[in-house]
Amino acid sequence: MQQITLTINGKSVTAEVDERTLLLEFIRDVAGYTGTHNGCMEARCGCCAVEVDGEIVKSCNVLALQVAGRSVTTVEGLSPQRLRPLEHITTQSLAGVYKPLDALGADAKDLHPLQSAFHRKHALQCGFCTPGMLMVLKDYLEDNPEPTREDVRRAISGNLCRCTGYQHIVDAAMDAAQQMRVAAAGADSTADAADA
Amino acid sequence: MTETLPRTRRQTNPPAARKLVGQSMPRKEDLALLTGTARFIDDIRLPGMLYAKILRSSTAHARLNRVDTSKALQQPGVHAALCGQDLLGKVKPWGDMMQDLLVGDHFPFATDKIMYEGQEIAAVVADTKYQALDALEVIEVDYDQLPVLVDPEKAISPDAPVIQEGISYEFGDGNIFDRYRVRVGDIEETERGADLVVRQRFTSNRQAGAALDPHGCVASYDSFTGNLTIYSSTQSIFMVRDILADTLQIPRNRVRVIVPDVGAGFGSKAQMFAHEVIASVLSMQLGRPVHLVLGRGEIFRAGTCRTGQVRYAELFLKRDGRITGYRDYVVHNCGAMSLWGNQVIHIGTNVGMLPYPIPNVHVDADIVHTNTAPAGPLRGFGIPQMIFAKEQLVDVAAEQLGIDPLELRARNVVRPETFPYRTPMGQVIDSTSIYDCLHKCGEAIDWERKRAERVPYEGVGLGVSMKYTSCRHPSFDTDLSAVRLRLETDGTVTIFSSDVSHGQSHATFLAQVVGDVLGVGFEKVNLAQPDSATSPFGLGTFASRAAAVLGTACRQAAERLREKVVTIAAHVLEASPEDLETGNDRVYVRGLPDSGLYLENLASYAAYRTHQLPPGFEPTLESVATYDTPTEREAPDGSGNLSVTYSSAAHAAHVRVDPDTGRVTVVDYAMAHDTGVVINPLVVEGQHQGGFLMGIGMALGEDYVYDEDGHLLSASFKDYQAPYATELPELTKIYEIPAPSLTIPGGQKGAGESGAGPVPAAIANAVYDATGVRFTALPITPERMLLALKEKERQGVDTLRFPDDMPDFTGPRTHQEWPEPTASDEGDILL
Structure with missing residues (x-):
């Protein structure tokens, strides 16, 4: 047994764990973020993909010990309000459950552009592979803001989906890339304005 | 995005325009799935929960002498262990909810005999998963190896090793556990009157659902009230509840099945499994919740997969291209035990005759056990297997008659003057636009031009099918x-x-x-x-x-x-x-x-x-x-309207074959469907896209590959060729030509499986067009393609049937040489 500390979605998690504990298990069983899924345990399906210090890893093939002290982002980290629900429980937000679903994602603090694009384009059916797809695409689009459809297919070629045939996932990724470019341009111009 | 087109001929009563039905509403389900708050089976945590793991056989056929769990019980953290002998006489075998299977052949563990690799031998429950896995390693198993039977055609031989012993099937002992036959019209007369008979032996592969969310359950028994609550990743809560209660012999109102989010099934989760009984028994023994989620290798080996088939198929035609008859002898491989497998041949054959109203049909099938993984339903339920054989015969006939394959199909697809129309097989077609779908997909792929302007190693092919929308299962009589x-x-x-x-x-x-x-x-x-x-x-x-x-x-x-x-x-x-x-x-x-x-x-x-x-x-x-549904029971001659309505699919594939690597690339693909009134077009397109993926997997890579000792060589995603995004083409040519169901009040038809049905056939026909090689076995892997191209070159021929046209092929080539169907006309009681 060994005590390790990981930062997961910005929160420090310390636990004494068996040396054999996989990062996947640390995330799911110790930190309690079950959005990271175990689909094969052999680094083939990609359902367990997370970011470690901004790099994608398949968390079923990494020991928690190997990434001790480092910072992990899971799918729960993509839409931060899910991590701080208490701040949001107001009469207004309870009324928000009636908010039409297509309005979701209109506000950047609700959902990541990829999440809202997946929703609009029906890029998920059973949803089990979705967290891994989202994490891989987030990482990819941040580095490659203007991909072709072919590029997107290659980017997710370490992730399996058995439901969608991938077509709508590619549609969603292209849509999200566009949104992210617009947001980045907006952020740049704001920064320019601040500089000026 | 799917384009919706009008039909050329209107049908009666288009439903009134409605506000929400027909709109592509983004889904309510998505939010939890996108943010990680959805709870799948492996995410369920109950107070005091223990973890169970199963020891599975590493051999495919053996006499099981002894299982000793005593050392496992001494391991740290272990609370209990179970094996088959512990449960004999305590839990009831299952498998007999189906009428055709008279005796339960399923039991939580092997007791005196191991019948396939991956069969349950023992289970351990401990504080943690790793303690349970460690304890499995010290369980002692003593067994004597038996001869292994992998080839389904050898299963019917009298000297084949018998797999299920001590079960008296309707047709006696042995590996044939059920039979199926169709006798519609007069096939002898049809044969005499036919201008052309085309025949071929086809074998189809076994495909896994490979739903990424593993099979699993958490069972929680309250020893004071006697209530058993089981969370399970299943497609059918009452099938699990009723069979589980029956197996454990407890009242059905004391068993509560709760289903968390389920990460797909494709048919592979449509029954109760041994692990659900094992977790329940362990929870009942200990009075604590027991978590039992299977690993990927376990699911490949012991979850269900598509039934494999060997077909000796014949198609009878007139000179003008009219299809007058279909005859087939099928060996239907259900693995070592199977709940649904025999139903697959019934429904797959009955509905698989469509979209042609073939007047004379004669089918015999022997439904057999082998020392392989249990087979069962999988997306398409026998239709893709059937269509693969029949639609290739249609192309063979078209070539011999000198008729364009699209034209030959157009002359035969069901296109009655009035609806509803009853086919000779008994299906009541309440509406269809298959004729329009066929032409639309041909037009979308640019059929005529591509057929005329030849490009080396490129080709186009068609496949058409109609698909049940729900089904009155012959052994169930409910829908x-x-x-x-x-x-x-x-x-x-x-x-x-x-x-x-x-x-x-x-x-x-x-x-x-x-x-x-x-x-x-x-x-x-x-x-x-x-x-x-x-x-x-x-x-x-x-x-x-x-x-x-x-x-x-x-x-x-x-x-x-x-x-x-x-x-x-x-x-x-x-x-x-x-x-x-x-x-x-x-x-x-x-x-x-x-x-x-x-x-x-x-x-x-x-x-x-x-x-x-x-x-x-x-x-x-x-x-x-x-x-x-107002559907019919299957008649003794195999006919009947088993489905309430039928959706239609016409697919056209354009492929390119690389002669150096043997790789088949789908360059372009078009699909035209009739799904009746579509409630949510976005969702229905998603179903078609997903069906296409499964069809491509079946056509080009996915398979259960066994060695001669019955070891599954493709029991991991490393070896099992599930398609990744780079292996699929951009699929944008999707068309809906709605012919609303007249039977279903809202006009809907089933969408889930019609995208899969014609894919292997369309690909195989396109591959023939590209290379001159008619593949008679699935999947069409690069290795097989290279062998076939070499063989074709060696023989110096323009066309070759492969692998069943090899010089050393000794199997039957005409029906006179076919194996005598054991499903004889004499003395059978069918239903």
């Missing part, structure tokens, strides 16, 4: 789904259903149906979690039945609920019910949509202000409806 609706006291609506949504978007499309009927907002309708304690009885989610069968039950329940709220409103408003409309979350007098009473008010009268109700009105705004 029902149910919905209960409750108008909550704030005017929201809760839907209760036992048909598990695992990707099919029930929460969304049922809300669209309810919204239209009841006038309640889409966002106010919620689908409750499937739970056998609260949901009305229904069969589950399989067979493309959700939109049509569950959707109809939901529509009827909503209509009943609407009648109740209108009755209350009429009383309060002192209006006649006929003058009232529903919409905008309220009931109002026609023409005054901004007035009237909110559903919220009406619901509160029924709950809290009952003096407002009409005299004698029973409070509580709930309604329930069960829809059982």
Whole structure:
């Protein structure tokens, strides 16, 4: 047994764990973020993909010990309000459950552009592979803001989906890339304005 | 995005335009799945929960002498261990809910015999998963190896090793556990009158569902009340509940099945499995919750996969291209044990004859056991296997008759003057646009030009099929789904259903149906979690039945609920019910949509202000409806209308073959479908895209590959060729040509499986067009392609059937040489 500390979605998690504990298990069983899924345990399906210090890893093939002290982002980290629900429980937000679903994602603090694009384009059916797809695409689009459809297919070629045939996932990724470019341009111009 | 086209010939009664039905509403399900808050089976945590793991056989056929778990019990953290001998006489074998399978052949563990690699031998439950896995390693198993039977055709030989011993099947001992036959019309007469007979032996592969969410359950037994609660990743809660209760011999109202989010199934989760019994027994022994989720290798080896088939198929035609008959002898491989496997040949053959109304059909099938993984339903339920053989024969015939393959199909697809139309096989076609679909997909792929302008190693091919929409299973005699609706006291609506949504978007499309009927907002309708304690009885989610069968039950329940709220409103408003409309979350007098009473008010009268109700009105705004389709039982000759309506699919593939690597690339693909009235076009397109993926997997890579000792060589995603995104083409040529069902009140047809049916056939036909190699076996792997091209070159021929046209092929080539079907006409009692 060994005590390790990981930062997961910005929160420090310390636990004494068996040396054999996989990062996947640390995330799911110790930190309690079950959005990271175990689909094969052999680094083939990609359902367990997370970011470690901004790099994608398949968390079923990494020991928690190997990434001790480092910072992990899971799918729960993509839409931060899910991590701080208490701040949001107001009469207004309870009324928000009636908010039409297509309005979701209109506000950047609700959902990541990829999440809202997946929703609009029906890029998920059973949803089990979705967290891994989202994490891989987030990482990819941040580095490659203007991909072709072919590029997107290659980017997710370490992730399996058995439901969608991938077509709508590619549609969603292209849509999200566009949104992210617009947001980045907006952020740049704001920064320019601040500089000026 | 799917393009919707009108049919060239209109049919009667297009349903009235509605507000929500027909719209591509983004799904209600998505939010939890996108943010990681959805709970799948492996995410369930209960207080005091223990972890169980299963020891599985590493051999495929053996006499099991002894299993000793005593050392495992000494391991740290271990609470209990179980093996087959512990349960003999304590739990009941299962498998006999199906009428054709007279004796239960399933048991939680092997007891005296191991029948396939991966069969359950023992189980251990411990504080942690790793303690349980460690303890499995010290279990002692003593066995004597038996000869292994992998080849289904060898299973029917009298000297084959017998797999299921001590079970007396309807047809006696041995490996043939069921038979199937069709006798429609007069095949001898057809043969005499035929101008052309084409025949070929085909073998089809076994494909896994490989749903990424593993099979698993958490069982929790309360030893004081005797209530067993089981969370399970299943497609059918009542199938699990009833068989589990029966197996454990406890009352069915003491077993509660709750289903978390289910990460797909494709048919592979449509039954109760041994692990569900094992977790339940361990929980009953210990009085603590037991978690048992299977690993990927376990699911490949012991979950169910597609049935494998060997077909000796013949197609009879007239010179003008009319198909007059079909004859086939099938060996149907169900693995070592199978709950659903025999049904696959019944329905796959009956419905698989479509879209041709073939007047004379003669089929014999021997349904056999081998020392391989249990087989069962998988997306398409026998249709893709059947279509692969039949549609290739159509192309063989087209070439020999000198008729274009598209034209030959156009001359034969069902296209009656009036609907409904009953085919010779007994299917009642209540509407179809298959003829238009065929031409549309040909046009979209640019059929005529590509056939005329030859490009080396490129080719085009067609495949057409029609697909059941739910089905009256011959051994079940039921085809029902149910919905209960409750108008909550704030005017929201809760839907209760036992048909598990695992990707099919029930929460969304049922809300669209309810919204239209009841006038309640889409966002106010919620689908409750499937739970056998609260949901009305229904069969589950399989067979493309959700939109049509569950959707109809939901529509009827909503209509009943609407009648109740209108009755209350009429009383309060002192209006006649006929003058009232529903919409905008309220009931109002026609023409005054901004007035009237909110559903919220009406619901509160029924709950809290009952003096407002009409005299004698029973409070509580709930309604329930069960829809059982008006389908027929299978007749003794194999005919019958087993499905309430039939969706249609016509696919065209354009492939390129790399002669150096043997790799088949799908360059372009077009699909035209008739899915009747589409509730949510976005969801239906998603189903077609997914069906295409499964079809491509079946055509080009996915397979259960066994060595001669019965070891599964493809029991991991490393070896099992599940397609990745780079292996699929951009699929944008998707067309809907709706022919609304006349039987289903809303006009819907099943969508889930019609995208898969024609794919292997269309690909195989395109591969022949590209290379001159007619593949008779699936999948068409690069290795097989290279061998075939070499063989073709060696023989110096233009065309070659492969692998069943090799010089050393000694199998039968005409039906006179075929194996004598054991399903003889004499003395059989069929159903």
